[in-house]
Amino acid sequence: MATMTANVGAASYPSPPQYSPPSDKPMIDAGYEPNSMSSSSSPHAAHGGPGDKSPLSSLNLNFLKTLSEKRTTRDGNPPKRRGPKPDSKPALTRRQELNRQAQRTHRERKELYIKALEDEVLRLKEVFSNVSQDKDKIAEENRQLRNLLHQNGIASSSVAAMDDVISNPSMGYTSSGSISGSYAPGSSSAFTPPMTSISSLPSVAGSGQMMGGHMGQHPVQSVVDYDQAGIDFVLAYELPVDPSKAYMSPPHQAVAELNGEIPFGRNHSAVVDGVESKTKRGEQQSLKTWELSKGDLTTLLDLSKRLDLDGEITPVMAWGMILGHPRLTELTRKDFEKITDDMKDKVRCYGFGAVMEEFEVRDSLNAVLSAKPEASLGAF
DNA sequence: CTAGCGATCCACGTAATAAT
DNA sequence: ATTATTACGTGGATCGCTAG
Structure with missing residues (x-):
């Protein structure tokens, strides 16, 4: 059940531009070696049965952590080397190998996607900061102009009305902005x-x-x-x-x-x-x-x-x-x-x-x- | 100081399921 | 049938604490 809901929502991460899928069909670890380990193929040890650990196993926590954390361990070492687990057997079936590959690429995509989101957050923070500064500047200028009008005996009621329109986007909105295409966006017959x-x-x-x-x-x-x-x-x-x-x-x-x-x-x-x-x-x-x-x-x-x-x-x-x-x-x-x-x-x-x-x-x-x-x- | 230990992180594999 | 995504489990590495 849980899979159903989440699946649709997260439909896809933007695919990593640089990743090239294994061209020669599912051969062992073809084309995957982001860090160091190249395609190896003779490890051992299968996984046992159900294990320990908390129910919120690694994935979720990792996901959250990668949102804010660095790519090194606490002692400054590079993160763990990537590549197939040293103890993993070569895939026994074609399906197994495909799954393995799919999971690798999926993780890579996810990582890039998260990185992109992080970058976007930073960018938007900067934009917001700039806009806030601009807004303050304009507000201050507006105040000064109003004072000027007041000092010269010019009523500023109409100016105030304009201010309302500007500060309240729901009033007198113009064609610009985020409301675009709100009517029947998918309907080609819209008038x-x-x-x-x-x-x-x-x-x-x-x-x-x-x-x-x-x-x-x-x-x-x-x-x-x-x-x-x-x-x-x-x-x-x-x-x-x-x-x-x-x-x-x-x-x-x-x-x-x-x-x-x-x-x-x-x-x-x-x-x-x-x-x-x-x-x-x-x-x-x-x-x-x-x-x-x-x-x-x-x-x-x-x-x-x-x-x-x-x-x-x-x-x-x-x-x-x-x-x-x-x-x-x-x-x-x-x-x-x-x-x-x-x-x-x-x-x-x-x-x-x-x-x-x-x-x-x-x-x-x-x-x-x-x-x-x-x-x-x-x-x- | 150091060994022991539990908790946590991290990268990975596997299987199930949804989507194409 | 293939690919993408989710969920869960595994094991090594690391961390933080503590007793000796």
């Missing part, structure tokens, strides 16, 4: 282009800016208010038609990571609770949902690309998908409603909110578009 174009806008920007980007691409568009259409689209799934659909699947970890970063609206479970309580009490007041402004929609679009739902997407993502469609301008308000209705049957509750299959959104969208007279077919 990245439109989403990135949207999310690259400052999240503090109002919907006007967001739409500016799209209206630039689709000028002189009908009367469709994409802001409002988007809000309607997203909110449509926050009021489950069928309360029995609630909690069909467990909360996703990705949401936990985003928790606390959503500065508006309501907990979705509360919404579902509200629905339940409504069905019980017949009260209208409990059927509240998110209070979503146009600015919030932009922020949601921004946040949504950081979820990894494995092929499923949130309504916000779906809306981003729709916005990114090359034939967006052909869509009317009725089309949006049609898609919304379509998807209502397919939406599921993911614990924190609604999700839907990406391909179903695509299908629905394409269905609506294909019912239209002409146009360049720009399916996904």
